[in-house]
Amino acid sequence: MIRADVVSNDDLTRTVLNLVWERREVSRAEIARSTKRSRSTISEVVGRLLGTGLVAEAGAGESRGGRRPILVGFQDDAGVILGVDVGATHISLILTDLRGRTLAWRERAHPVRSDPKGAEALITALGEVCLAEWNGDRSRLMGIGVAVPSPVDPGSPGRVLDRVLPAWRGHSVLDRLNSVFGVPVFVDNDANLGAVAERWWGEAVGIDDFVYLKVATGVGAGIMIGGEIYRGATGVAGEIGHVAIDPGGPECLCGNRGCLATFVGTRQLVDRARALLERFPDSVLAGTEPDIRAIEDAALSDDPLALQVVTEAADRLGIVVAGVLNLLNPGSVILGGSLARAEDRLVKPLREAVATRTLVDSAAASDIRTSDLGARATALGAATHVLVAALANPRLFPGVKPT
Numbered sequence: 001m002i003r004a005d006v007v008s009n010d011d012l013t014r015t016v017l018n019l020v021w022e023r024r025e026v027s028r029a030e031i032a033r034s035t036k037r038s039r040s041t042i043s044e045v046v047g048r049l050l051g052t053g054l055v056a057e058a059g060a061g062e063s064r065g066g067r068r069p070i071l072v073g074f075q076d077d078a079g080v081i082l083g084v085d086v087g088a089t090h091i092s093l094i095l096t097d098l099r100g101r102t103l104a105w106r107e108r109a110h111p112v113r114s115d116p117k118g119a120e121a122l123i124t125a126l127g128e129v130c131l132a133e134w135n136g137d138r139s140r141l142m143g144i145g146v147a148v149p150s151p152v153d154p155g156s157p158g159r160v161l162d163r164v165l166p167a168w169r170g171h172s173v174l175d176r177l178n179s180v181f182g183v184p185v186f187v188d189n190d191a192n193l194g195a196v197a198e199r200w201w202g203e204a205v206g207i208d209d210f211v212y213l214k215v216a217t218g219v220g221a222g223i224m225i226g227g228e229i230y231r232g233a234t235g236v237a238g239e240i241g242h243v244a245i246d247p248g249g250p251e252c253l254c255g256n257r258g259c260l261a262t263f264v265g266t267r268q269l270v271d272r273a274r275a276l277l278e279r280f281p282d283s284v285l286a287g288t289e290p291d292i293r294a295i296e297d298a299a300l301s302d303d304p305l306a307l308q309v310v311t312e313a314a315d316r317l318g319i320v321v322a323g324v325l326n327l328l329n330p331g332s333v334i335l336g337g338s339l340a341r342a343e344d345r346l347v348k349p350l351r352e353a354v355a356t357r358t359l360v361d362s363a364a365a366s367d368i369r370t371s372d373l374g375a376r377a378t379a380l381g382a383a384t385h386v387l388v389a390a391l392a393n394p395r396l397f398p399g400v401k402p403t
Helices: 004-023 028-035 039-050 116-134 175-181 190-201 266-279 292-300 304-328 338-342 344-355 374-392
Strands: 025-027 055-060 070-074 080-086 090-096 102-109 141-148 185-189 210-215 219-225 332-336 367-370
Touching: 004 025, 004 028, 004 039, 004 070, 004 374, 025 028, 028 039, 028 070, 039 055, 039 070, 080 116, 080 374, 090 116, 090 374, 102 116, 102 374, 116 141, 116 175, 141 175, 141 190, 141 374, 185 190, 185 374, 190 210, 190 219, 190 332, 190 374, 210 304, 210 338, 219 304, 266 292, 266 304, 266 338, 292 304, 292 338, 292 344, 304 332, 304 338, 304 344, 332 338, 332 344, 338 344, 344 367
Parallel strands: 080 141, 141 185, 210 332, 332 367
Antiparallel strands: 025 070, 055 070, 080 090, 090 102, 210 219
16 A cells, blocks of 8 residues: 555655746745645655755745745756657667756667668667767666657557568567666657657747647657647657648558658659659759759758759648648647758748638737757757656656655
């Protein structure tokens, strides 16, 4: 049986720790007022937290008429977190402190879809490189977050969907990381974790209801409702790339035809650019073998071929985004992934496409913008996933013991 006082103490520890994290520096008296607990109780909780190294006394604050209070500050460097972005064609790792600051970053191209063993080895190798670059105490590594390009079953979080990554059948992204690094590992869908990164550090700070749309090799959405990721009944909400927009369109890996991802995934956009080369002989892409980055660079230079590719993508995205706005009416739609580099060249035609398809003005007026977190967004979201879990359960932090 769990004793009620133990639950209460754990809850209070969590509340106090979150308050100190949010305020950065706060006095014991302010904590007592905010939590409506006695100063002696708060002093006891703060005393325990001081022993973990997560908080420390940070000098005197301003006086309210009496003695100047001693402030308690959160120690952002008390722990570190690894965030892993397992893309379809790359592996990225970030090492952050407890405020989301980048301490180390590595990215490598890799055929993730076809080589799970190689991907697992690369993840661990890049993790070691990041930790070596940081050169801190390894015992301060408190967890690893992993973003995967697949729906994640909450009951089996280490397994990816066979239909999306068939070569990964029987492989778990958890097992090797657990054995090598000896810390908890948290896995979630990449678009969900992109949304987490935006909510904590990016364009969606302070926004409780928004949709993060990731356009990369595939297309996915992280749906944030009330400040929490909406996962659906079985954890696969947000697979927006598999909304059919043309029943007679190309066959998708999901088995359907004309899914959004068959038109605006990275490979499809590159194929479309190649198909248009004859019509645009003066394009900067003429005579080249364009990749997605070259198309984005050309669009930013107002190259007509690249703008045609981006505008077509925006129109098709607009079909699905308008549906999302009509259904959920989020405060914002934030575009991430590689195509987001096109910025206004993508956003302007997307807004126009959405405006013609939404039912009411309020839906059409929903803010549509690109992420400013860049290539590190998904890995940062993966690391933040661990931080969120630890703030909800402080026992995950180094040195915090049950009370």
